[in-house]
Amino acid sequence: MNLAAPFVRRPIAAILLGLALLGAGLYAYRLLPVAALPRVEFPVVLVSAQLPGASPETMASAVATPLIREFAAIPSLQATSATNTTGTSAITLEFALHRDIDAAASDVQAALARAQRHLPTEMLTAPTYRKFNPADAPVLLVALTSQGLPLSQLDGVTRTVLSPALSALPGVGQIVLHGSQKRAVRIRLDPRAMVGRDLAPDAIEQAIRAANAQTPVGTLIDAERRAALRSPTQFEDAAGFRDLIVATRGGRPVRLGDFASVVDSVEDDQSGSWLDGEPALVLAVHREAGSSAVAVSDAVRRALPRLRADLGGNAALTIVNDHSGAIREGVADVLVTLAATSALVVLVIHLFGGGLGTTLIAGLAVPLSVAGTFAAMHGLGFSLNTITLLALTLSVGLVVDDAIVMLEGFQHHRESGLGPVDAALRGASEMAFTIVSVTVSLIAAFIPVLFMGGIVGRIFHEFAVTVCVALAISALVSLTLTPALASLLRGTPRRTRARDAHARLLAHYGRSLDWSLRHRSVIVLLFLATLGEPPRSVAPYRAGSCLRRI
Incomplete structure (x- = not known):
């Protein structure tokens, strides 16, 4: 055929x-x-748990250990590592390469639900998890700086404006914020002043929680209208917390500012990011699965002028690193x-x-x-x-x-x-x-x-x-x-000269092959000779001659 x-x-x-x-x-x-290399999926899941104020030892024993005990029952789990710092536990779960990452994430979620009853009741938020690919490096690093605005205000702009705008671009999978400076009020208690007023830390914590809780008050209803009541109990800045009455001693109110330092600060004041010595927020732009790193870089670069105009003249967006160039x-x-x-x-x-x-x-x-x-x-x-x-x-x-x-x-x-x-x-x-x-x-x-x-x-x-x-x-x-x-x-x-030369070379090869077939014994002896190693004469060297040669 x-x-x-x-x-x-x-x-x-x-x-x-x-x-x-x-x-x-x-x-x-x-x-x-x-892309630089083929996409290789590594089934890795990151688990994060937070207990504000707890020491690394407490996080390891009270938070990380119960979680790891539940994770050990997940099939195809190859390695588990945990990093405990003040108030935070980060657990990395590495699965076998053949394990589906979505199925592994579902098992991790079930394990977190089982471990919930063994965790401290003081935990304000439940542990979270996310799928992670160590081979998926960020395509771009974009730094946000400002001459007149504090980083805490820039953090809010980043979370509400920049991250959603960049995430909506085609091919962008995830925006990770480094050096976060989320606004918070920091309260530092004075132990001596507390002893003089007969105050305990637990009572102060309960008073702050009760005064800062936002709960529904009720609803007013008449024949024509219905209105929901709201009591503005949450404080917006440090000044509101300073005037908070936490106790009464001798018929006089004791305010939080009388025995504590209350200042406007950020949630994490022990870490940050800088660009050329200036405090900054860094956004890592990751591409989604199957998208082009070059296309993501081009889309972000086209969007940056519009985002700079939306932020105003006080803020600046700078591309720190562009992985797509390489x-x-x-x-x-x-x-x-x-x-x-x-x-x-x-x-x-x-x-x-x-x-x-x-x-x-x-x-x-x-x-x-x-x-x-x-x-x-x-x-x-x-x-x-x-x-x-x-x-x-x-x-x-x-x-x-x-x-x-x-x-x-x-x-x-x-x-x-x-x-x-x-x-x-x-x-x-x-x-x-x-x-x-x-x-x-x-x-x-x-x-x-x-x-x-x-x-x-x-x-x-x-x-x-x-x-x-x-x-x-x-x-x-x-x-x-x-x-x-x-x-x-x-x-x-x-017929070209090259073909004629090739024909002559082929004819010469045919003649040499015929001669080799007629003299097989000679060819075999030559082959065996090539397998041997020629003798070498090695003269002995004295130490002095070796040193002189070196």
Whole structure:
């Protein structure tokens, strides 16, 4: 059965097939995301628990230990690590690579619900969790600074204006705020003043909670209207807390400001971010799964002028680090290498191909195979990264082999006197099995990489798939378009100096091979001689001579 016969007899169909591959590849190339490396999902879940004011030892024993005890029952959990600081516990859960991250997050949520009854009742908020990918570095770091506004006010603007605006951009997955300066009132008690007024910390805490609680008061209803009552009990700044009456001694009210220092501050005054020595808030922009880091960077850069105008002249937005720059340069370098490799391959084909028409037909296998691979990459959810482009660069030398084999069979029959169509049919029938077998053999060589486990296997999975797809498309092009275009060639193949030199080299190789077959014993002795190591004379060195040589 001649697989190429229908296309040789209908070359328009083969040409349309090639154009379809080229169009699909060009369309897919514009949609492919650009990244530094293939996306590798590491099933990691971060758990955060807060107990304000608790020491690291208390957080480890009262909060982290009950949580870790519940997490230990989750299947496929490989490693657990906890970091305890004042008032905060951060627990990292690393699962096996085969574990689905969504299923692992559901198990973590169930474990947090079971551990709730073992946690301290003083915890104001329940522990939270989020999925985390250590390989997903932020694309951009944007710093927010201001000359006239305090960071606590900028923090509110960041949470209500900047983060939602950046999160709404296409391709942006998450905005993480570093150096948060959320506004808060800090109360520092004076123990001596408290003893003199016979006050205990627990009583002061209860008084602050009761005075700062916001609870519904009730509703007024008449025949025509209904109004909800609201009592403004929450204090907005430190001045309100200073006047808070916490107790009565000797018929006189004792206010919080009489025995404590009450100041407007931030929730965490032990950490922060700076830009060129100036306090700043840093927003880390992460891309969502499957999006292009370059597209996210371009979208954020286009949005920054509008956001600067919304913030006013006192605030400044500065891009501190743009990870997409290195991605652009790396991908551009590999694309240049891919283009240079393709040009060299076409040049070699031209030197030994016998004519411009043969060169063009064989050279078409490279762009069509690459274009078809782009379309397959888009369908498989791959990205343009260093690994996949390296696979395409490696495939350039492989994909053109099928076309060369097909054209060699065609030229052989043309030199024998057959017409273009008959030569194409005869050559395709003889070379089809060779092309299929060689393609299957090359794909089989990458099967171990396809099924390689671990992190390295996940990184090089796209490499192996890309090479296999390029080889399969090359075989398709060589069995359809190449013989169809060859059947349209007119005239006898032109002999070039390179082909004549190649013929002389081949004749010399044939004579040397005949001589080697007639003198097998000599060839075997020469082979055995190459396996031995020649003797070396090593003269003894005295210590002084060694030192002089050094």
